[in-house]
Amino acid sequence: MTPYKSFPKLTTLLYLCIISFVAACNPLSPPPSPTMSTPPTPTPEIFPTPLSFGEPIEAFEQAEQLGRGVNFANALEAPNEGEWGLTLEERYFDLAKEGGFATIRLPVRWSAHAEVQAPYTIDENFFRRIDWAIAHATRRGLNIVVNMHHYEEFMSNPEEHRARFIAIWTQIAERYQNQPATVVFELCNEPNGMSANRWNPIAQEALAAVRTTNPTRNVIIGGADWNSIQGLMDLKLPEADRHVIATFHYYSPFEFTHQGAEWVKGSEAWLGTEWLGKSNDKSVVNYHLDQVAQWSEENRRPMWLGEFGAYSKADMDSRVRWTSYLARDAEKHHISWAYWEFGAGFGLYDLAQNAWNQPLLEALVP
Numbered sequence: 260m261t262p263y264k265s266f267p268k269l270t271t272l273l274y275l276c277i278i279s280f281v282a283a284c285n286p287l288s289p290p291p292s293p294t295m296s297t298p299p300t301p302t303p304e305i306f307p308t309p310l311s312f313g314e315p316i317e318a319f320e321q322a323e324q325l326g327r328g329v330n331f332a333n334a335l336e337a338p339n340e341g342e343w344g345l346t347l348e349e350r351y352f353d354l355a356k357e358g359g360f361a362t363i364r365l366p367v368r369w370s371a372h373a374e375v376q377a378p379y380t381i382d383e384n385f386f387r388r389i390d391w392a393i394a395h396a397t398r399r400g401l402n403i404v405v406n407m408h409h410y411e412e413f414m415s416n417p418e419e420h421r422a423r424f425i426a427i428w429t430q431i432a433e434r435y436q437n438q439p440a441t442v443v444f445e446l447c448n449e450p451n452g453m454s455a456n457r458w459n460p461i462a463q464e465a466l467a468a469v470r471t472t473n474p475t476r477n478v479i480i481g482g483a484d485w486n487s488i489q490g491l492m493d494l495k496l497p498e499a500d501r502h503v504i505a506t507f508h509y510y511s512p513f514e515f516t517h518q519g520a521e522w523v524k525g526s527e528a529w530l531g532t533e534w535l536g537k538s539n540d541k542s543v544v545n546y547h548l549d550q551v552a553q554w555s556e557e558n559r560r561p562m563w564l565g566e567f568g569a570y571s572k573a574d575m576d577s578r579v580r581w582t583s584y585l586a587r588d589a590e591k592h593h594i595s596w597a598y599w600e601f602g603a604g605f606g607l608y609d610l611a612q613n614a615w616n617q618p619l620l621e622a623l624v625p
């Protein structure tokens with residue numbers, strides 16, 4: 260039975276409108292440029308002893324273990340850490356653990372810290388900073404998903420940057436090959452500006468590069484078109500490689516989640532948009548997650564929702580309703596998730612007040 264058949268006609272039309280709207284939106288781009296001065300990046304602590312590799316984890320099992328997660332965003336994917344107002348601290352890892360999260364997603368702008376010419380060497384100090392983050396997550400029993408975020412030059416010119424993209428992954432994979440299986444790689448945040456036909460073979464090439472040193476580590480891969488559900492439908496993964504978890508992002512309705520977002524042109528017009536959680540609102544979310552679950556079943560791939568969240572300019576009651584519905588509905592579909600994000604504009608934790616945004620935390624971890 261196709262998912263459409265279970266809904267009345269009028270609702271179907273509404274879905275189609277919303278889906279075409281979401282498909283037409285390509286507006287995700289970096290957060291607003293910083294207005295704050297750059298705090299110095301602390302000298303990285305070094306953890307020279309690699310943690311034991313441990314047993315490989317089957318992809319479905321690991322996807323389940325990822326459980327509830329949070330993105331440590333606006334730090335390491337800024338051009339330089341601190342430039343977007345956030346520098347990671349050790350206590351954030353404790354907070355994530357105490358808050359009830361099992362997983363940290365770590366957005367990283369590797370491209371700003373690697374040579375522009377072959378062999379595209381990644382800066383050693385930057386690598387140590389990532390070692391530091393991995394060590395702090397791992398020591399606390401947290402999974403950590405290390406991604407590649409905001410490689411904008413690659414998005415605008417994939418063929419020219421293809422070799423560098425692969426070389427960066429080769430180095431990351433080599434460096435972390437002895438880390439435990441709870442360290443997971445995610446190839447590319449929100450590929451865009453290229454079709455699935457272009458992205459799919461590049462992703463497979465990067466995966467093959469990772470496999471030379473990490474034969475069984477689970478790798479997370481999403482589709483073109485900003486990791487949208489539409490993009491997932493066109494994602495092609497190598498059939499024989501079963502250590503892959505597929506991912507997608509969810510920000511629908513976009514005019515609700517991104518109202519007033521400084522990096523989305525025209526979004527002030529959406530200010531005041533509420534999410535009331537009426538049965539139709541919920542059916543739309545549920546319909547989308549049904550699509551994801553169906554893809555997952557047909558392709559025999561576990562799924563991960565790597566980003567979802569509503570910006571702080573939306574009213575808090577609506578944010579709490581939407582966030583809680585999303586988290587529970589994903590769980591109902593056996594999809595683990597990571598909230599976007601910890602301490603900035605979608606903030607789950609108020610760094611200025613040193614306090615959780617309690618209603619949001621409870622929406623995520625009831």
Ligand code: GLC
Pocket residue numbers: 287288289290409448449566599
């Ligand atoms: C994507 C973008 C990130 C943005 C978020 C929400 O992850 O890469 O920069 O803040 O979506 O719009």
